[in-house]
Amino acid sequence: MGRQTRAARVYQTLTQEMATRVMPHYRVQEPPWYKVLGAVPPSELFTRPIPVQHTARNPRAKKPKNIYKPQQIIYEEDELRSRFYKDHPWELARPRIVLELDGRDALRCDWSKGLRQPGIALSGECVVQRQLWLMHNKGMSQDYAYDVARREFYALRQEEEIERRVAREEARYVGAYFGKNRLDISQILEDKEFETWKKWAAQEVATLERNRRAQYASFGDEDGASEDAEAEIEDGLEAAELTR
16 A cells, blocks of 8 residues: 555544444543644644745855744844843833733733833833834934933832832821831841851951961060951051951
8 A cells, every 4th residue: 555645633533423423422522722723724744844034145155054044033122122121120110000901902002102101011011112103203313212201200210119109198198007128128138147257257356366476476575466367456446447
């Protein structure tokens, strides 16, 4: 019979089994991949098609390379997005909501009205879309559109910070207590580490001075060396206080 070069008739065979009632108590259940296989049947040829070329091929190239490798899809927003987050890395630390209701939320945005859009929180993506709209509709250059969108973003972030401060002050006025913020906690931890370092530095100075006295004990007065050691320890602690 030779070697079979066509794909197995899985879909047709399963369809016949589902339509045939050989035994009354036996029924073939429809698998999850049945409809997908019928809508997108497998290829019957072993030849590999050339993928779609998204970029123009270099005319100077004598022989095309990697023609069967999928081409990298690059969007215009990718460069703008990488530039913004490179200048504002802490924006990536802000929590974001990626849940969409119907997947068409972006179609309801009108970036001609500014960065504020209904149902979308302010983020770096708003700056990217606003910059892209200014470039395509206002004829601005990439740098100038970036500056315009960035100034709008800074103004809105400042408004949010003022609103949070006012809300915090109002809550404290009626008796709310928020505890220590991140800056206070970090300052406490830094002070704790500094006190630990001071103790370690004093011990190191005392150890060095003891070794020095042991080496030159026969050449001088031990009482004078002890006083010098105490003076050096006090000088070291004073220098540590000044650097704090």
